[in-house]
Amino acid sequence: MEHAPTIRSTIETELKQRGYTFSSFSKISGINRGTFSTMLNSNPPKPISVRQMDLITKALGYPEGWLYELYIDECFHEGKGHWKRIKPFLLRCVELGRKECIQRVLSRLTEDLSYVSTVFEFAEELHEGGRENEAVPFYECVIENERYYHSERLAISQYRLFRIQLGTNAEENLKLTILFSPFLDRLPEAYQLDALLQMANIYSSLHKWSQTIFCSQKLLELTKRIYEYRVAQDNINHEDIEPYSSERSLVVYYGQALLMQAFSLQKQELYQEAKKIVLRYADLSWFKGLDEVGQREVEKLKMYATANGYVLDLLIGDKSNLEKYILLLEENEKEILPGILTLLEVANKQSFNIDNILKRFSGYIQKFSENEDALYMDDYCNFNLQLAIYQFNFNDYTAGINTVLKNIKLATMVNNSSVFAQSIILFEKYKNFATECQYNELTIHKENFGKNFNFAF
CATH class of the missing domain: 1.20.58 (Methane Monooxygenase Hydroxylase; Chain G, domain 1)
Structure with missing residues (x-):
């Protein structure tokens, strides 16, 4: 019965086949002759370090990681894990992408x-x-x-x-959120803050407004509790309040919680309720312990409050601040896409023409498709949906159908079933204006989407 090769037997075989002595191999490997001898000949043999294994591999002309499968036994001498050897070995496996070695080590280690x-x-x-x-x-x-x-x-x-x-696939992000949610309350508070913000963003991206509000309210309550406790401690200690050890400044979570609540109410057409929330984040300069980042966030929220106040006025039919809103968008490039999306929604609800505004921002509109951020892509999908509705409303059927097809393709790319369904419904509504070529393109997109979700149309 043949014995399985060990790391030492493999090294010894290589030395014999190449005619190396301990002395000659010591010179080309850089490993002390005595050290090398004790690794192979002493009883018990001296453990081989990861660095020494890599030096031996290099001296023999083999690619990095040559001996790694055999080195796993070196990490578990006499069946017991030796973390001082395992840790550097795992680090090297990480560097070289040796996933199979990592899994084997973890499997044995967690026995x-x-x-x-x-x-x-x-x-x-x-x-x-x-x-x-x-x-x-x-x-x-x-x-x-x-x-x-x-x-x-x-x-x-x-x-x-x-x-x-988390990635650009909206449906997968939702699955991840559902899987994670049972563990939320067991996290340290600092982690809960960011987890709630992420969850609220994901629900918002899928237009699940009640869940968005639930997460936002929970985030607001947690932020207030942490803030009030820290302010009370500060008053006792008579010291300036220290930054909280969360991923973002506390005022970010406080402001974003209010902003997302207001946005969700707006999307449900509860405009007066939304206005009340907007006023609550319009001026957060009272917030104690603001560092430079926090102060910038307060200014940003102030701008959002102004912009969203204009939007809510537009939504209830008051266009007196329309030009102010346009100027504000021009001064804040990152807000142009959601801003024009809002203007399209208002135009579609109230049947007014914004061709001049779309032309004014045409250069920015061309850049929208280049950004692959998940939340940005959601805005872009909804922008195309509203743009197509706008084009149909003003009888530009060819442009409208092309925009819908573009959106169906985009929804397929990011696996957004909600946008896909809305776009299909819109196409069906105006299908009599579609050409044979456009029908063929629709069929291809349906097939691609069906493959992603394992169903046929």
Whole structure:
């Protein structure tokens, strides 16, 4: 019966076949002759470090990672995990993308569940070092092996995966939100803040207004509770309030919670209720502990309040501030897409012509399709939908159908079933104006969307 090769037997075979002695190989590898000898000949043999393994590999002319499959046993001498060897080995596996080695190490390591906390700490180190995607298998390992369902470690791992996996696919983002939501309340408060903001944004992108308001209200309540506690502590200590250890300034969460509530009410045509909320974030200069970033956020929210006040006036039929709104958009380029989207919605509801405004912003409109940010893409999809309705309202049927087809293709790319369905309905409404070529294009988009969702039209 043949024995499986070990890392030492493999190295010894290579040395013999090439005629190397310990002395001669020491010179080309840079490993001390005595050290090299004890790694192969002493009883028990001296452990081989990851660095030494890489030096041996390089000296023998093999690609990086040549001995990694065999090195796994070196990490588990006598069946016990040795973290001082495992950690540097995992780091090298991360650098080289050796996912199969990572999985094998984690599988053996978690035979002893006391190592789950160590794996979690390693994942957090990778995350803090900017290697979020590389940390995924380690967070997944924690989730699979954590014994205590209510542990903070498990909740943070679920939160990290939720954030890392968010992308441009609106439906997938919703699935991730639903999977993560049971762990929300087990997170440290600093993480809850950003999780709630992310969840509110995702629900808003899918026009789920009641869920958006629920998350926004919960975010507002949490922010107020944290803020009031910190201000009370500050009054006791007679010191300036320190920045909170969250991803963003506290005033960001406070302001965004109010802004999203107002937006959701606006979308439900509850304009007077929305106006009341807008007034609450129009001036947040009273907020204590504002750093430079926080002060900039207060100014930004002030601008949003002014803009949204104009929008609500337009929606109830008051056009007296229309030009002021246009000028405000021109001064804030990032607000042009949502701003024109709003103007299209108003024009479609109230049947007034905004051709001159669309022409005024035509240069910006051409750039909209180049931005692939998930939330931006949602605005762009809805922009195309409203633009098509506007074009149909003014009898520009060819342009309207082309815009709808463009939007169906975009909805397919980002898997937004809501926009896709609305666009299909709009096409069907004006199908008598479509050419054979446009019908053929629609068929192709339907097939592509059906493949993504595994159903046929």
